[in-house]
Amino acid sequence: MIFIILFVLFSYSRSISVFDYCKISNDVYYLTISNIIVIDDVQKISHITKDSICLTNATNGLIFNFRYKKNNLLDLNINLNHLNEINWHIKKSNIIQVLFKSTKGFVLENDSLRIKQKNYTLSISFIEPNLAFYQNKFYIKTCNDIKNLASILNTVNFYLLELNRIVLKRAICPLIFFNSSIRLLLIWPVYDTFYLKNKLVFLDFDMDINSQIRELYINKAIKLKINEEFLNKKVFKNIEKLSLLGFIDVIKENSLSDFTKLNILIFDAENFRFFAHRTSLTFLRSLNTNVNIDPNDFDQIKQHFKQMIKISISFTNFTFINTTFPEVDFCLYKNFPFDRMIFILFDNFPLTRDDNPQITCTAIWLIHKPFFYSIQYDLRKKIENTNFYNSYLSCEFKKKMTLCLSNKNWSKLSGFSRSHVEYICFFLIQVFNLGLIPAVSSIAMTLNWIIFFVISNKYFNMYDWNISYSLYMAFYSW
Numbered sequence: 001m002i003f004i005i006l007f008v009l010f011s012y013s014r015s016i017s018v019f020d021y022c023k024i025s026n027d028v029y030y031l032t033i034s035n036i037i038v039i040d041d042v043q044k045i046s047h048i049t050k051d052s053i054c055l056t057n058a059t060n061g062l063i064f065n066f067r068y069k070k071n072n073l074l075d076l077n078i079n080l081n082h083l084n085e086i087n088w089h090i091k092k093s094n095i096i097q098v099l100f101k102s103t104k105g106f107v108l109e110n111d112s113l114r115i116k117q118k119n120y121t122l123s124i125s126f127i128e129p130n131l132a133f134y135q136n137k138f139y140i141k142t143c144n145d146i147k148n149l150a151s152i153l154n155t156v157n158f159y160l161l162e163l164n165r166i167v168l169k170r171a172i173c174p175l176i177f178f179n180s181s182i183r184l185l186l187i188w189p190v191y192d193t194f195y196l197k198n199k200l201v202f203l204d205f206d207m208d209i210n211s212q213i214r215e216l217y218i219n220k221a222i223k224l225k226i227n228e229e230f231l232n233k234k235v236f237k238n239i240e241k242l243s244l245l246g247f248i249d250v251i252k253e254n255s256l257s258d259f260t261k262l263n264i265l266i267f268d269a270e271n272f273r274f275f276a277h278r279t280s281l282t283f284l285r286s287l288n289t290n291v292n293i294d295p296n297d298f299d300q301i302k303q304h305f306k307q308m309i310k311i312s313i314s315f316t317n318f319t320f321i322n323t324t325f326p327e328v329d330f331c332l333y334k335n336f337p338f339d340r341m342i343f344i345l346f347d348n349f350p351l352t353r354d355d356n357p358q359i360t361c362t363a364i365w366l367i368h369k370p371f372f373y374s375i376q377y378d379l380r381k382k383i384e385n386t387n388f389y390n391s392y393l394s395c396e397f398k399k400k401m402t403l404c405l406s407n408k409n410w411s412k413l414s415g416f417s418r419s420h421v422e423y424i425c426f427f428l429i430q431v432f433n434l435g436l437i438p439a440v441s442s443i444a445m446t447l448n449w450i451i452f453f454v455i456s457n458k459y460f461n462m463y464d465w466n467i468s469y470s471l472y473m474a475f476y477s478w
């Protein structure tokens, strides 16, 4: 803890050292080493000009960092046209990179932004944002409180919207994302436990909100329960790609069913085995329910190629196909829905390469359909020549199938993944911060009072109240 504090103090004192920044005006600074413009007061954006001497050495990675020291409610109607001019001048790019820290809430007013902005795209990171929304100074509690929307969320295109450590007091209205256009929504970490909760929760809402969020990337999830409150069907209606990295507790069976454009799901290899054991992958039942092909007929695969849903497993240097898909798990995957054009792929196992490492029969079973398909359409190769085909034959899947018990109980799999350990550390730090300091001070207070009463009782007959009181005060101040 002390080291962390020292480190923070050290880095803070470094970042404000005179050699590192260039003052553009009051409340606007350029940090030369990190290439960041720090803006403490939104109204002063106009003080930044193209010919600012401070910005002569600014380079491509320029980031605008709003700190909102004075006004903690974030008025999203900042003068983005001006920001765009500066950004274009320095980067020759229309992607504006912006960073906000610890915003206390968002003001969704309707004055300056009325028309869809086409000249620029935002890449915004919010660190510890409090997702509380206000309109005309009123806190928005239900969707009925929203009168007229025109904030950057509705009128500006986002390349990236990053929400890091969300603070959420109540469910948010999906209307906030009305007309929004976001290429990638990144949310991390997402804790969904009894002790810590910082996931997005949406209110129910019937109207279509015309939101275009193409990819949702969840990182460092802990016990995340994916249901309709989280993956709102209106907000994520047009989602194409869903990355779920971390400990996913469950995906409710119908929660993915209405996303007609969803065609790729990404899981991390470290947590996937736990997830598969816990849930038996029941969520797959609600995907591609209208597709039914013969997965051994390559022409049918070709015909329905556009409907394919890829489940991609992402490996790191510390995870291996053999451990995520061990031989003993074969029966868990024996009914994998290839006939609904759902295929599983491993990101470190390129299907067309011949020098891939040997893998377990479970893994061969899972990827054999796309493998054969890709070889079939690679005219230079013949399936019979590949190592993979020989391994496939030696697995004797027909025989393996008959050995599977129909009612095997998969739920027992103990062990920890790294994200779990990280979560426990984070939790302990929270307990330390929130619990230990009050606990220690209340123990100290109690001890003080006990000593006070012991002393005052003992001496009450001999001295008057003032003396014992001053004794107590002397002790207390000491």
Ligand SMILES: *[C@@H]1O[C@H](CO)[C@@H](O)[C@H](O)[C@H]1NC(C)=O
Residues within 6 Å of the ligand: 022, 032, 053, 054, 055, 056, 057
């Ligand atoms: C820009 O870089 C040059 C050369 O490194 C340096 O002499 C000059 O002081 C820098 N200008 C600013 C405003 O930092």
Ligand SMILES: *[C@@H]1O[C@H](CO)[C@@H](O)[C@H](O)[C@H]1NC(C)=O
Residues within 6 Å of the ligand: 109, 110, 111, 136, 148
């Ligand atoms: C928002 O729009 C409504 C109707 O167009 C208008 O009456 C109201 O004054 C606007 N509010 C602000 C803060 O501009």
Ligand SMILES: *[C@@H]1O[C@H](CO)[C@@H](O)[C@H](O)[C@H]1NC(C)=O
Residues within 6 Å of the ligand: 081, 119
């Ligand atoms: C967008 O850019 C075009 C040309 O680059 C310019 O004419 C137009 O005024 C800009 N629009 C806004 C809202 O800045």
Ligand SMILES: *[C@@H]1O[C@H](CO)[C@@H](O)[C@H](O)[C@H]1NC(C)=O
Residues within 6 Å of the ligand: 114, 149, 154, 179, 210
């Ligand atoms: C929402 O987007 C549609 C087109 O996609 C547009 O016609 C409409 O005016 C937008 N609504 C608002 C309030 O910006």
Ligand SMILES: *[C@@H]1O[C@H](CO)[C@@H](O)[C@H](O)[C@H]1NC(C)=O
Residues within 6 Å of the ligand: 317
């Ligand atoms: C993984 O291993 C490769 C080569 O073995 C190395 O280049 C890379 O940096 C490693 N990545 C991590 C995250 O350790």
Ligand SMILES: *[C@@H]1O[C@H](CO)[C@@H](O)[C@H](O)[C@H]1NC(C)=O
Residues within 6 Å of the ligand: 322, 357, 358, 359, 360, 361
């Ligand atoms: C993976 O499993 C296969 C089959 O069980 C085995 O031949 C291969 O050596 C294993 N590879 C590693 C790296 O453990």
Ligand SMILES: *[C@@H]1O[C@H](CO)[C@@H](O)[C@H](O)[C@H]1NC(C)=O
Residues within 6 Å of the ligand: 409, 410, 411, 412
């Ligand atoms: C599987 O095992 C768990 C824990 O041992 C038990 O709670 C559950 O009822 C079992 N399920 C079936 C289908 O046997």
